[in-house]
Amino acid sequence: MKTKTKAEAWVAPIRNERDYDRALKAIAPYFERQPRRGTPDADRFDVLAALIESYEAKRWPIDPPDAVSAIRFRMEQPGFGQADLARLLGSRSRASEILRGKRPLTLEQAWKLHREWHIPAEALLRPPRAPS
Numbered sequence: 001m002k003t004k005t006k007a008e009a010w011v012a013p014i015r016n017e018r019d020y021d022r023a024l025k026a027i028a029p030y031f032e033r034q035p036r037r038g039t040p041d042a043d044r045f046d047v048l049a050a051l052i053e054s055y056e057a058k059r060w061p062i063d064p065p066d067a068v069s070a071i072r073f074r075m076e077q078p079g080f081g082q083a084d085l086a087r088l089l090g091s092r093s094r095a096s097e098i099l100r101g102k103r104p105l106t107l108e109q110a111w112k113l114h115r116e117w118h119i120p121a122e123a124l125l126r127p128p129r130a131p132s
Contacts, residue, residue: 014055070123
């Protein structure tokens with residue numbers, strides 16, 4: 001009787017936590033020793049990673065940030081401050097109102113932030129979250 005290699009082992013859909021744990025256990029050895037590209041082990045790794053990623057996205061979805069959070073995050077990175085935002089948007093008061101959530105972004109402002117600061121358009125165009 002022939003024993004199966006890692007690459008020949010069965011890969012199954014992830015439908016619940018038990019399946020998820022089994023997939024994590026199956027993929028773990030590949031992080032310690034990456035398979036060579038083009039091998040059956042590399043193909044198995046890719047399939048397991050896709051299954052795990054899909055299950056995690058469905059089970060624990062992560063919403064993109066709202067516009068203000070995305071702008072603030074970008075401003076925390078070196079080289080960007082509120083004065084830069086004011087220059088980009090046309091005035092200090094407008095920048096302040098947007099950061100405080102008192103004024104929504106216009107499409108033109110969202111486009112400028114996307115183009116100049118590389119903030120994802122999805123975050124800039126997302127409707128504001130309702131207060132909790």
